[in-house]
Amino acid sequence: MTHRAHSVESMEQLATVWRSVVLDRDAGADVRDLPGIAVRWADCRFPFWNCVTLTEVGADAALVERRLAEAADIMRSKKHPGFLWVFEGLLDAGARAALAEAAERAGLAYAFPGTGMAGDLLPVPEPAHPDLTFVRVRTDEQLRAYADLNSRAYGLPVEHGRDGLAGSVLWKEEVHAYLGMRGDVPVTCAGTLEAEGRLFVVLVATDPRWERRGYGEAVTRKALHEGGRATGLTRATLHATAAGAPVYPRIGFEPNSPLRFYSLR
Numbered sequence: 555m556t557h558r559a560h561s562v563e564s565m566e567q568l569a570t571v572w573r574s575v576v577l578d579r580d581a582g583a584d585v586r587d588l589p590g591i592a593v594r595w596a597d598c599r600f601p602f603w604n605c606v607t608l609t610e611v612g613a614d615a616a617l618v619e620r621r622l623a624e625a626a627d628i629m630r631s632k633k634h635p636g637f638l639w640v641f642e643g644l645l646d647a648g649a650r651a652a653l654a655e656a657a658e659r660a661g662l663a664y665a666f667p668g669t670g671m672a673g674d675l676l677p678v679p680e681p682a683h684p685d686l687t688f689v690r691v692r693t694d695e696q697l698r699a700y701a702d703l704n705s706r707a708y709g710l711p712v713e714h715g716r717d718g719l720a721g722s723v724l725w726k727e728e729v730h731a732y733l734g735m736r737g738d739v740p741v742t743c744a745g746t747l748e749a750e751g752r753l754f755v756v757l758v759a760t761d762p763r764w765e766r767r768g769y770g771e772a773v774t775r776k777a778l779h780e781g782g783r784a785t786g787l788t789r790a791t792l793h794a795t796a797a798g799a800p801v802y803p804r805i806g807f808e809p810n811s812p813l814r815f816y817s818l819r
Contacts, residue, residue: 558611560810561643564670565609567791568639569594570749571756572605578724579603584632590621597632600710600718602757604636611644615656618649622660629818630661637665638816639793653814662816669799670811672791676753676782678805681775683734683768686742688776691731697722699733699740700757707759729756730781734773742769746781746790753781755792755802771801778805 569587572594576583579596586593590610596603606625610617625638642650649656657664691697697719705715725731731745742760746753755777760770778790793813794802803809 557643557810560670560672561641562611563672564791564793564811564813565592565607565639565641565644567749567752567754568592568605568607568793569609571747571754572603574724574728574747574749575756576603576605578722579718588624590617591625591628593628595628595632595636596718597634598717599634599714601634601636601714602708603718604632604634605639606636607639607641608644612646613644613649614646615649615652618645618653619656619659622656622662626660626662626818635817638662639668640814640816641670642812642814643810657816658819661819663819665815665817667796668813668815669794669809670791670813671794671799671802671807671809672752672789673805673807674789675806676778676788676790678775678778678782680779681772683772685736685767686734686769686772688773689733689735689740690780691729691733691743691745692726694721696733696740697725697731700725700731700743700745703733703740703743703761704757704759706761730777730784731757732773732776732780734769734776736764742773744770744774744777746777748781748785748787749791751787751789753778753785753787753790755790758792758798770798771804774801775805
């Protein structure tokens, strides 16, 4: 698969998975496929569920500048903040070189980097960690614990994570969502969800008090193992933040698509 094909795969996985998670939050959420822009906006307090992304392949600098302005206008029309995701591999060389200045002119601020990753790595052996037991998320209490771990990991108020997940049927039934428990205390979590013939890894988080113990890797392996066993899929994809990026190659993922996240200035 070429570099650009990987970027297309990564963008299409985002559009597919976020359609499900956004509509799970609100049947009236803004889910549209516009020329060059996919809108997946729940307009909830969990900012990762408020997403727009550029979708054209090989877009040049002039086209990207226009799309950035259109995306910023969409974001300004919303109640709650979110992110524009830009997959650099979709842009031509001139557009990549001009991206920072074009985003600034559109009123967008660079928030943080990310990396699209994928691999033909399933099945993953069932993991074990001496500190952890794994519990699949099936109850509202477990789902709140999953949400709270994400809030702590991303420095968000607890209410924001709960707004993204609380009461979800999707997360209790279709997502292979797991908590890693130290005794009775949830310390890490990860989920996988089937998307167009792939298993997508979503919302991996570890309580900052329990980082650097291999917990995130272990619970991700658990979610991949169970998701792969249930679906029979062999390929998996994800979008990693800088904090998580070193973990996933140890499981078998290969970085392939640089990402930039932008918020409104």
